Amino acid sequence: MLGISVSFTSKVEDFVAHDGPKLSYTHKQLGDEMHINAVDLLFEQGIMDVDIQVQDWEGVPCFFASKNIDAALPYDIFGATFYLLSRYEEYLPHVKDVLGRFPANESIAYKHKFIHRPVVDIWMLRFKEMLLQAYPDSLQKIATFKIGVIIDVPQAFAYRKIGFLRTLGGYGRDFINFRLKQTFNRTQVLLGLRKDPYDVFSWLVNVQKQATTRFKLFFELGDYTEESKNIKYSKRSFQSLIKMVGDYSCVGLFVSKSASQSITVLKEEKKRIEQITNRPLKQARISDYRITLPYSYRDLLDQEVTEDYTMGYPDTPGFRASTCTPFLFYDLDYEIQTPLLLYPFCIHVNAIINSNNQTINRVSFEAIRNTVKEVNGLFMVAFSNADFINIYSKKIFRTLITTDE
Structure with missing residues (x-):
């Protein structure tokens, strides 16, 4: 969504040796890098019942709260975004409407009153601000309405x-x-x-x-x-x-x-x-x-x-x-x-x-x-x-x- 080119590694030594901008998405921070504290969702296989506790983050709903107080964000932005965009909740057991569809009132967004807000895009803009503060020269595409x-x-x-x-x-x-x-x-x-x-x-x-x-x-x-x-x-x-x-x-x-x-x-x-x-x-x-x-x-x-x-x-x-x-x-x-x-x-x-x-x-x-x-x-x-x-x-x-x- 931000248009930033990234590369991934799961090797700690390669990550530590990298001199440029870097971000860790792990359960534990590796050093002094920017860190997002990860929940288990993106490391799992298959579909399981997920415990969702919606909280307020400066006026914006969020979930998958971070356990690490030193994390760059107070919740797992990647796990929460994936949960919503993949429509994870539509794979889980739910009550269908008369046409056999997933109804709005079964969604987490409806139940927690944020269905009228594109929270993923709001999260993304806050993430963008965080990146620009840490890495002012990072290239990002400019979206238009x-x-x-x-x-x-x-x-x-x-x-x-x-x-x-x-x-x-x-x-x-x-x-x-x-x-x-x-x-x-x-x-x-x-x-x-x-x-x-x-x-x-x-x-x-x-x-x-x-x-x-x-x-x-x-x-x-x-x-x-x-x-x-x-x-x-x-x-x-x-x-x-x-x-x-x-x-x-x-x-x-x-x-x-x-x-x-x-x-x-x-x-x-x-x-x-x-x-x-x-x-x-x-x-x-x-x-x-x-x-x-x-x-x-x-x-x-x-x-x-x-x-x-x-x-x-x-x-x-x-x-x-x-x-x-x-x-x-x-x-x-x-x-x-x-x-x-x-x-x-x-x-x-x-x-x-x-x-x-x-x-x-x-x-x-x-x-x-x-x-x-x-x-x-x-x-x-x-x-x-x-x-x-x-x-x-x-x-x-x-x-x-x-x-x-």
């Missing part, structure tokens, strides 16, 4: 191009449930008297032309099921839409539920989007945030996907991995760092809009945005194309794209 917008497209059109049988079934359901307004809207769209409510793509492209932030849109290309209701991927009009959007914004795959459970289906969906875009697939998001570690990410790696944008909670604003900086996925079972880069998002727009009283939780929105700006991180917000029916989603969207980076 960035804004990211991701838009899911699980269903490109609400009424158009969905086929005769589905249209007929839609009219039937509206009639049975006395949804007269929806029947009227459907009829107007099909007669060409108004635009399909989900069809916001021309508007997005026009906004994209003026925006400095490049949007990322994720299209679902799965077969029709009860949970996957996009139009058929082979329709030329749908393929033309994806190509048109891809000329201005980044296009990725919105992995369907079936594909998230079957590597064979995932392979087929990857093939479909690559044939449409004529580009290798690099970016993906998993529908309904059905991440099961490490298997979900292993499947993406198997298909040579290099970027994932699912790391976050759909119903709780905050930081699932306690960071607003992209990081490489570490497979705890195999004990390897993988080439899959995880881009964390911190807000799904639906989590800060109250549909009942038609309000936006701007306090949470601004608080999270400001804390990301303080650490020069990535402020990533997630939408779906259907969200733009809501005027409040559009307000948040405009706030993002008009904000100076």
Whole structure:
């Protein structure tokens, strides 16, 4: 994260003989070097229950307290960071939600009330200050605050191009449930008297032309099921839409539920989007945030996907991995760092809009945005194309794209 080149040694004699800047990460300090007192976590194999005691360090939560009073930091910054970024707690026994996912309220960040803060980035900045005091000439990269917008497209059109049988079934359901307004809207769209409510793509492209932030849109290309209701991927009009959007914004795959459970289906969906875009697939998001570690990410790696944008909670604003900086996925079972880069998002727009009283939780929105700006991180917000029916989603969207980076 700091961009500093380092070399490692486990030989005490080589470490002692080194004349330049050096830092020991051990249970015991070796000399007068800068020292981080290590807990056992990074020296262990396998996954074990870990005792977490969260403490306050000058206003910032931390854990894995140091037993050495001469240590440079009062806790093990490397062990604590690894615990959060590897999502260690998601491998341990926990209560899943109704969709079988790891819920926000099971996380240490939620339980100890620091889910709204990217504590890893805050720790990193304090570590940076410590290094600069000890080694003023150490080279470090300068991070800048960035804004990211991701838009899911699980269903490109609400009424158009969905086929005769589905249209007929839609009219039937509206009639049975006395949804007269929806029947009227459907009829107007099909007669060409108004635009399909989900069809916001021309508007997005026009906004994209003026925006400095490049949007990322994720299209679902799965077969029709009860949970996957996009139009058929082979329709030329749908393929033309994806190509048109891809000329201005980044296009990725919105992995369907079936594909998230079957590597064979995932392979087929990857093939479909690559044939449409004529580009290798690099970016993906998993529908309904059905991440099961490490298997979900292993499947993406198997298909040579290099970027994932699912790391976050759909119903709780905050930081699932306690960071607003992209990081490489570490497979705890195999004990390897993988080439899959995880881009964390911190807000799904639906989590800060109250549909009942038609309000936006701007306090949470601004608080999270400001804390990301303080650490020069990535402020990533997630939408779906259907969200733009809501005027409040559009307000948040405009706030993002008009904000100076």
